[in-house]
Amino acid sequence: MMRTPTYGPRLIGGAAFGVMAIFFVIPLIFMIVVSFYQPDPMGFYKVDFVWENYGKFFSSFYYTVSLRSLYSSALGAVLVVALAFPLVLFVSDLGRKWQLFWIILLLSLMCLSEVIMGFAWLILMSESAGIPRLLEWVGLWDNPRSLSPSFGAMMIGLVFLGFSIVSLILYPAVARRDRSIEEAAITLGTPPAMVFYKVLLPTFRTSLISVTLTMFVYLLGVFVMPTMLGRPQDWTMTVIISDKALGDANLPLGAALAVVMLIVTVIVLIASALLTQRRTA
Amino acid sequence: MRRVYLIVIAALMIAPFVVVLGVSFGASRNISFPPDALSAVWYTELLTEPDWLAAIGRSLLIAAIAGVIATTLALAINYVLWRTGSGFAKATFALGLGPFLLPPIILALGASLFWAEVGWYGRMEATIISHGVFFVTLPLVIIARGFAALTDEVIEAAQMIGATPAQVFRTVIFPLIAPYVCTGFALVAIISVNEYLIANMISGFVVETLPIKIFNNVRYGYSPVVASASMLFVALTVTILLILSRITDLVALFGTSKDT
Numbered sequence: 172m173m174r175t176p177t178y179g180p181r182l183i184g185g186a187a188f189g190v191m192a193i194f195f196v197i198p199l200i201f202m203i204v205v206s207f208y209q210p211d212p213m214g215f216y217k218v219d220f221v222w223e224n225y226g227k228f229f230s231s232f233y234y235t236v237s238l239r240s241l242y243s244s245a246l247g248a249v250l251v252v253a254l255a256f257p258l259v260l261f262v263s264d265l266g267r268k269w270q271l272f273w274i275i276l277l278l279s280l281m282c283l284s285e286v287i288m289g290f291a292w293l294i295l296m297s298e299s300a301g302i303p304r305l306l307e308w309v310g311l312w313d314n315p316r317s318l319s320p321s322f323g324a325m326m327i328g329l330v331f332l333g334f335s336i337v338s339l340i341l342y343p344a345v346a347r348r349d350r351s352i353e354e355a356a357i358t359l360g361t362p363p364a365m366v367f368y369k370v371l372l373p374t375f376r377t378s379l380i381s382v383t384l385t386m387f388v389y390l391l392g393v394f395v396m397p398t399m400l401g402r403p404q405d406w407t408m409t410v411i412i413s414d415k416a417l418g419d420a421n422l423p424l425g426a427a428l429a430v431v432m433l434i435v436t437v438i439v440l441i442a443s444a445l446l447t448q449r450r451t452a
Numbered sequence: 453m454r455r456v457y458l459i460v461i462a463a464l465m466i467a468p469f470v471v472v473l474g475v476s477f478g479a480s481r482n483i484s485f486p487p488d489a490l491s492a493v494w495y496t497e498l499l500t501e502p503d504w505l506a507a508i509g510r511s512l513l514i515a516a517i518a519g520v521i522a523t524t525l526a527l528a529i530n531y532v533l534w535r536t537g538s539g540f541a542k543a544t545f546a547l548g549l550g551p552f553l554l555p556p557i558i559l560a561l562g563a564s565l566f567w568a569e570v571g572w573y574g575r576m577e578a579t580i581i582s583h584g585v586f587f588v589t590l591p592l593v594i595i596a597r598g599f600a601a602l603t604d605e606v607i608e609a610a611q612m613i614g615a616t617p618a619q620v621f622r623t624v625i626f627p628l629i630a631p632y633v634c635t636g637f638a639l640v641a642i643i644s645v646n647e648y649l650i651a652n653m654i655s656g657f658v659v660e661t662l663p664i665k666i667f668n669n670v671r672y673g674y675s676p677v678v679a680s681a682s683m684l685f686v687a688l689t690v691t692i693l694l695i696l697s698r699i700t701d702l703v704a705l706f707g708t709s710k711d712t
Contacts, residue, residue, distance in 0.1 A: 179617060184532035187525055188544045194585040195551060198562035207563050258461055263455045267703060274702050278467060278535055279690050282639065282644035286663040287682045290670050291468030294679070300485030301471055334465075342706050385553075392555020394460065396650050399670065409557040416561055429561045433554070440553055 191215075199433070216423050224427035233411070233428065240391055240407040243322075247329040248386035252379055254330065255337040256345075259370065265345040273320035273341075280335035289399035292328050293319060296400075325401035333386050333395060340382050341375075348374065378446055384443040388436050408432055469686055476679035483676060494680040504665070504681065511645050511662040514580050515618035521584025523633055531621070534599045545592065559586050562651035567654055571668040574658040578626035579651050583644045590643070591636025597705065598632030638696050641694040642689050 206224055208216040227233065262273045265310060280288075295301035296318035307314035318324055352374075356366045370381075394409045416425030471485050476494055478487030498504050520697040529548055533541040551559060562584045564573070602625065610620045626633075648663040656664050662681060669678045696702065 180532045180535045184536070184538075184541055184544060187532065188527040188540070188547070189590070190525060190585065191544065194563075194566075194581055195547070195559075198566035198706045199558070200461040201566050201569065202558070210673050224677070253478045256463070257457060259544040261458055262515060262614060266453075270536075271697060274706055275690070275693050275697060276462065278693050278702070282646055282689050282693075284648060286648045286667045286670070287472075287646070287685055288468065290666065290674075290678060290682055291472045293670065294483060295468050295471050296484070297483065299483055300475060304485070318613045331465075331468075339706065346706075388553070388555060392557050392559060395667065409555065411648070412557055412561060413653065416564070422565065425561060426565065427556050433558050434699075436554060436558070 181421050201335050202383075202426045203430055205423055206425075206430045208423045210421045210423045224423045225431075228427060228431055236291060236401070236406070236411050237408055237431075238280045238406070240409075243329065243405070243407060244387050244390035245324065247326060247333060247381060247390045248383045249429045250326070251333040251337050252383045254376070254377060255334055256341060257367075259338050259341045260367075263342070270346075274339075277335040277338050277342075280331075281339060283393040285332060285393065286399075288331060288333055289328055290396045292324065292331065293399055319400045320405075322401065322403045322405050325397055325405050328396035328400045329390050332393060333390060336389065337382055337386055340385065341378065344375070344378050381447050384439050384446075388439050391432065453689065471684075472679050472682050472686075475600050475676055476683045478676055481675060483674075483679070486596075494676045495686070497677050498652065498680045499682065501677070504677065507660050507662045508661060508667040510576065514576065514583060514651070514659075514661060515641040515644040517580045518583035518644045519637045520556040521597075522640040523591045523612075523637045524586045525585070525588045525596050526577060526636055527629075527633060529588075529592060530595045530599050531625075532533075533596075533601075545596075548588045548592045551586040556649045557587075560650040572587055576655065576659045579654050579659055579661075582650060583647065584640075584682065585648060586671075587640045587643050590634070590639045594636045594639070594705065595629060595632045598629035609709045612697060635696055635702075638692050642692055646685065 187451055200291050203215060207220050207222070208323040211225070215232055228237075262270060265273070286448045298304065298317045303312060303316060304317060353366055353370050356370055357363070361369070373410070391407070392409050393407070394413060397410050409432075410426045412425050412432070415421045415428065459536045474487050475483050476589045477490050477492065478485070479489035479491035480487070485583070520549070526548070529541070529544050532538075553608055559582075561580075563586075566580075567575075567578040570578075582604065606628075607620060608625055610624045615623065645661075646663060648661075648667055651661050652664050652667075660668075662685070666678050666681055693702075
């Protein structure tokens with residue numbers, strides 16, 4: 172390794188840092204600044220310093236919306252991880268060819284637009300195509316109706332969305348795990364379910380908790396699934412923020428709500444980081 | 453047991469797209485599955501209607517340039533970190549992980565306010581730059597793996613015969629990490645093509661990308677063209693990933709092999 176810092180690396184490093192600072196950090200700081208401005212019905216905002224926008228957050232409406240967002244994100248995160256962890260374990264034991272198949276499938280789903288996944292599920296749950304029609308055809312449902320919009324449909328959408336991401340995050344650690352303890356347990360005649368609870372779950376406890384927290388933050392920010400598959404009473408904070416900012420053109424209020432969300436996110440991320448650090452240290 | 457679980461999950465992951473595929477080849481204007489008669493009329497409409505073509509073109513343009521911006525940034529940050537190992541370089545790397553960790557709505561609103569203040573609100577350049585900067589995380593992490601795999605011997609050999617740092621980079625480092633750079637670029641391009649929220653909040657009312665157009669269509673009464681547009685996306689995404697799996701070892705990249 173070359174450790175003779177010259178102007179070249181410094182210049183490149185400074186430029187890269189500058190780009191990140193200008194287009195990533197400054198917008199966030201500016202958003203915090205705007206959250207203290209006065210809303211202006213005629214334009215964007217009036218420069219000011221008021222706490223009014225944050226005051227509104229504590230009104231019953233936003234309070235309910237936030238609690239609901241926290242609930243659906245937490246539920247979604249737990250469901251996603253509970254479904255994805257066994258999958259990753261099984262896939263990691265497959266042959267190389269099938270592992271590649273799963274990675275491509277998961278990568279495709281991770282990259283695919285929320286809009287398209289939402290649309291696909293919308294069709295799958297509609298009465299003219301998809302599950303209701305299938306049930307009618309099988310004879311299980313006489314009078315099929317559309318399954319969306321509903322809370323359940325929205326949760327399915329959220330779980331579908333998060334599934335590939337969680338699987339890909341967990342994959343490296345699971346694939347590279349030390350298999351000797353499991354193998355020993357199996358040789359000694361431990362039933363597979365027992366191996367799962369006594370060996371695998373404790374081994375991956377930290378990564379599972381940390382990925383659940385990551386997913387929680389991620390689902391908090393999902394926009395398309397709630398609008399497409401959920402009823403207005405299921406709408407999450409993200410939808411409300413976008414609605415305030417674009418629909419009502421009340422940017423300071425939208426910014427204040429986003430700052431509250433930012434604070435929650437940062438707290439969760441720090442908690443997650445501390446947890447992982449304590450474990451590895 | 454294991455096999456049943458794998459098959460059920462795979463089926464659930466693929467099922468929505470099978471239905472969309474069926475709808476996109478249906479002949480009637482009403483969405484139904486299975487389709488009553490097969491027809492490619494919605495694909496013809498998608499590929500001849502100027503509105504849809506413009507949206508496709510815009511999305512591809514944004515994705516290509518955003519991909520270049522993100523990979524260049526990621527390459528620069530990784531190179532400096534590798535050369536100097538300084539605290540500043542580490543901090544820049546950590547900063548690059550940030551956008552992935554924050555909910556997109558926060559990035560989107562911040563960027564939208566920022567571009568409005570700069571006066572670029574509603575311009576395509578704004579969407580391109582924001583996509584490029586916000587999606588830096590994946591190439592950053594992937595290219596870091598490339599640098600980690602570099603061995604000191606080749607670099608030292610190059611220096612020994614008198615290569616300047618720039619020459620070392622061009623002739624030794626870059627060829628070795630090129631697969632990682634390609635992977636990073638492809639992933640950013642795919643994510644950018646598919647991204648809705650940030651593009652919509654920065655300039656969605658002027659620069660209508662494909663996801664924005666699909667979303668608006670779904671919200672305000674839709675025709676099966678949306679299904680064919682969606683399938684185009686799915687095909688594009690899967691094709692790029694398949695090509696990628698030929699160029700780089702995706703299984704190793706995601707950490708399976710014991711040696712990495």
